[in-house]
Amino acid sequence: MNGKPLFFLNCADCKCKSSIFKSLSDEELELINKGRFHVTYKAGEIIFKQGTPSSHFVCVTSGLAKIYIEGYGKNLILALIKPVDYIFGPGVYIDNKHYYSASAVEDSTACLVDTLIFKKLVRSNADFAEDFIRRLSNQTLFNFEQVISLTQKQMHGRIADALFYLSEKIYCTNPFNITISRQDLADISGMSKESAIRILKEFKEEGILTVDGNLFEILNIKQLKQISETG
Amino acid sequence: MNGKPLFFLNCADCKCKSSIFKSLSDEELELINKGRFHVTYKAGEIIFKQGTPSSHFVCVTSGLAKIYIEGYGKNLILALIKPVDYIFGPGVYIDNKHYYSASAVEDSTACLVDTLIFKKLVRSNADFAEDFIRRLSNQTLFNFEQVISLTQKQMHGRIADALFYLSEKIYCTNPFNITISRQDLADISGMSKESAIRILKEFKEEGILTVDGNLFEILNIKQLKQISETG
DNA sequence: TGTAATCATTGATATATGTCAATGAAGAAT
DNA sequence: ATTCTTCATTGACATATATCAATGATTACA
Known part of the structure; x- marks a missing residue:
């Protein structure tokens, strides 16, 4: 319940925004800000569920979340997501479906941002697009290490x-x-x-x-x- | 040794170009064409080796290739690459290193294209960038299925x-x-x-x-x- | 403040899977 | 043809790992 002031912040002033946003101008951040929801989760609560439509991406601003694939009888945790990092699933550019579930491990807060806005920025801002591709690449490398392990x-x-x-x-x-x-x-x-x-x-x-x-x-x-x- | 005429083609006229290039104009294809090498591989030959610098990406134009991670004592085949598909590793946007090896399973031919040109096009052509991100996303989904399996x-x-x-x-x-x-x-x-x-x-x-x-x-x-x- | 519910721990057991070794088959080279 | 090399196949065996069941510890809760 601490951190209440966060509700009143906008993205441009946000002290804890994800590094992916560093290549955005204040005007672009305002775009993000307009399509943004701030949510709190209690430990154990589901943030989104594998198989459901995904219209927003999730930026964890406090606490800890896990993303996990619900497989054949058991779960595989792909990663733990801590502040300030965001969850942007591979379905967003394919069919707007979640291919894994996310839930709060600790009491957490998060910002939800419309993926359409994100995609628009990817088209209009090459630096942002490149940062995003770099991020996807890093995730892939992480997946490689994981699958080999x-x-x-x-x-x-x-x-x-x-x-x-x-x-x-x-x-x-x-x-x-x-x-x-x-x-x-x-x-x-x-x-x-x-x-x-x-x-x-x-x-x-x-x-x-x-x-x-x-x-x-x-x-x-x-x-x-x-x-x-x-x- | 068939398909010799391919050597004389340019990318704009290429009948077997990868679908990733469909959003490129003829001028942009000419850019690709200028930094392009056509290579033949015999079955079993290494195309590139995990850990080496990667300056070009590989578009398989005939035959069959495999990409595989050399792990702890054994290999994990990530995918088989058939014509016309390309190999663009996650290291390109990170540190220009190959994070997996590639080799020809059958006698094969391939075009090598400078990744700098590719990255330039990603910055200048939003459709191309989006196609590329979509492709990365599809690869990730494939990785998910694989790791669960x-x-x-x-x-x-x-x-x-x-x-x-x-x-x-x-x-x-x-x-x-x-x-x-x-x-x-x-x-x-x-x-x-x-x-x-x-x-x-x-x-x-x-x-x-x-x-x-x-x-x-x-x-x-x-x-x-x-x-x-x-x- | 007790009672239920969840989580952590341990032991016994079954089995999925790898390793090693031997043999057979199919090409490649001379 | 003959030898050599690689690849495929099979069996015997060892072991890594999951499952099941029981118990202890911790937390939620009413």
């Missing part, structure tokens, strides 16, 4: 990768407090919850990691890196 | 998916002659060559498939679809 590494390597992802990319500290569940950790690593927990236990026993509830600390980064690399 | 389906389902991919997307006939090896089939399906062969054998025994050397025929499409869906 998931298909060619054994569980230890995959958990190691997930731990580095959480520590380095999401929580950005080393003793870090995870706000995701063990099931989420398993859905990131493509394994069962039970297996994920067992690997954590092994890492603890080998002194690579300490786990106290949701507080994790990677003690032996070098060894964990090696586990990540040897699969 | 590879991580959430058992071997039977993955081989079923690979067979449909070959029959419907690549060779586009039902009794189809594969020009890829069993190892390639395994690298598409994310399993060992031996496992892939065993699954094929089971499908044969159940009357779902006939396999005579490299000639495949899917006999019971409905059943194979179901195997694909039940994982």
